[in-house]
Amino acid sequence: MTIDYSERIPNNVNLADDRRLQRALEAWQPGFLQWWTEMGPENFQGCDVYLRTATSTDAQGWATFGYVKMPDYRWGIFLAEPEPDRRIAFGEHKGEPVWREVPGQHRGVLRRLIVTQGDTEPASVEQQRHLGMTCPSLYDLRNLFQVNVEEGRHLWAMVYLLHAYFGRDGREEADALLRRRSGNADHPRILGAFNEPTPDWLSYFMFTHFTDRDGKYQLASLAESGFDPLARTCRFMLTEEAHHLFVGESGVSRVISRTCQLMKEHGTEVVSEYGGIDLAIIQKYINFHYSVSLDLFGSELSTNAANYFSAGLKGRFKETDRDDDHLLTRSSYALLKPADGVVVQSEQPALLALNETLRDSYIADCERALARWNKIIRAAAIGIELKLPHRGFRRSIGEFAGVSLTPDGQVITEEEWQRRKSDWLPTPAEREFVASLMKPVTAPGQFAGWIAPPVRGINHQALDFEYVSRLPADAN
Numbered sequence: 001m002t003i004d005y006s007e008r009i010p011n012n013v014n015l016a017d018d019r020r021l022q023r024a025l026e027a028w029q030p031g032f033l034q035w036w037t038e039m040g041p042e043n044f045q046g047c048d049v050y051l052r053t054a055t056s057t058d059a060q061g062w063a064t065f066g067y068v069k070m071p072d073y074r075w076g077i078f079l080a081e082p083e084p085d086r087r088i089a090f091g092e093h094k095g096e097p098v099w100r101e102v103p104g105q106h107r108g109v110l111r112r113l114i115v116t117q118g119d120t121e122p123a124s125v126e127q128q129r130h131l132g133m134t135c136p137s138l139y140d141l142r143n144l145f146q147v148n149v150e151e152g153r154h155l156w157a158m159v160y161l162l163h164a165y166f167g168r169d170g171r172e173e174a175d176a177l178l179r180r181r182s183g184n185a186d187h188p189r190i191l192g193a194f195n196e197p198t199p200d201w202l203s204y205f206m207f208t209h210f211t212d213r214d215g216k217y218q219l220a221s222l223a224e225s226g227f228d229p230l231a232r233t234c235r236f237m238l239t240e241e242a243h244h245l246f247v248g249e250s251g252v253s254r255v256i257s258r259t260c261q262l263m264k265e266h267g268t269e270v271v272s273e274y275g276g277i278d279l280a281i282i283q284k285y286i287n288f289h290y291s292v293s294l295d296l297f298g299s300e301l302s303t304n305a306a307n308y309f310s311a312g313l314k315g316r317f318k319e320t321d322r323d324d325d326h327l328l329t330r331s332s333y334a335l336l337k338p339a340d341g342v343v344v345q346s347e348q349p350a351l352l353a354l355n356e357t358l359r360d361s362y363i364a365d366c367e368r369a370l371a372r373w374n375k376i377i378r379a380a381a382i383g384i385e386l387k388l389p390h391r392g393f394r395r396s397i398g399e400f401a402g403v404s405l406t407p408d409g410q411v412i413t414e415e416e417w418q419r420r421k422s423d424w425l426p427t428p429a430e431r432e433f434v435a436s437l438m439k440p441v442t443a444p445g446q447f448a449g450w451i452a453p454p455v456r457g458i459n460h461q462a463l464d465f466e467y468v469s470r471l472p473a474d475a476n
């Protein structure tokens, strides 16, 4: 399905046939552009950036690449192809045809799900807006901006649903999405992790690896929704999301590679004096970002999650590939939770444990990526292994909230936690050290000393390709 770029709002939903909706979205557009100008990448709005733009929603060849100034990026509304005769795959309506309109009794809940997802998209752009000034290379700068414009497009994706299917309430929510600001005391973003700053590029790579990956799992479970427009919207967002996860995982990989190289060269684990980031610091950043991201899945036991599932609104990861009854009314789940100073297993109704089930899928994915990072360290013949902390480590939501755990899952006292937390989490001095490495490198083909170059360029371009040109004078 090709996308019509001759219209003010590019789309593949025949927007021109629905004048009312088209006018409503065209009225929202200037507010979006104003938000982008105020809150998008600071200082780089006039640059030419080698960006991809979606041109069709087919799996093959859906994007074109070319220089674009970010404010001219063609943000639009793209849904994946409809599946003929698609049926609801789970819950009480299992087997019935999917809904093309919002089922009346689930209106409020669906709107909430869409608004919560939608809110994270502009939030991450806001969190990352200062990073351009300290980019480790033009390649990385371009990737940052690609992720930023696509998060902007994800906001469009959710706003389209709000405008098209939720009437006046939806339009009000769409306006509110442009009013909240990450970290703002009066109008914060909805979820905690999206109000934390992204102060440096190591944090950025960790964020795109761990926190965008939460996004992948939320989108994948909404892609199963019985509300078909939401499912199709999320399916196309997932194709864009894959690049964000690549930026995160490969970014961390390259930092690890460079650290290993410095370790070998200088025969020491402490590479900070040679301008690298010690594996011990990388481990602490992993502990921090992984635990923040685990909280985003919500409480282990959740009647809301059960209701979303039973109502056919939000499925599990790869729902249709699962080999069970897709009702879960009679299944149980072995939940890990703290009790009397240890972590125990407790049998719980599977329906109530759906947040935890989604968290399991996420954890398995993080484990696979971690194994790839450890492979780099092993290949350098270095006997250190990075680890993911226990799922109960430093949690502030759910069963483990208020309970102190070591990274390997021992319950400890609050005093011991206070005494030892600097062994596990980045200290202010370590954060400062990482920040001190963040000096911009903007000559084509050059990379900062704390990160290895990538294996290959973007869209078959060379590593010394000018991925961003016409930089502001003070960025060189």
Ligand SMILES: [Fe+2]
Binding pocket: 121, 150, 151, 154, 215, 241
């Ligand atoms: Fe997104």
Ligand SMILES: [Fe+2]
Binding pocket: 151, 212, 215, 241, 244
């Ligand atoms: Fe993303």
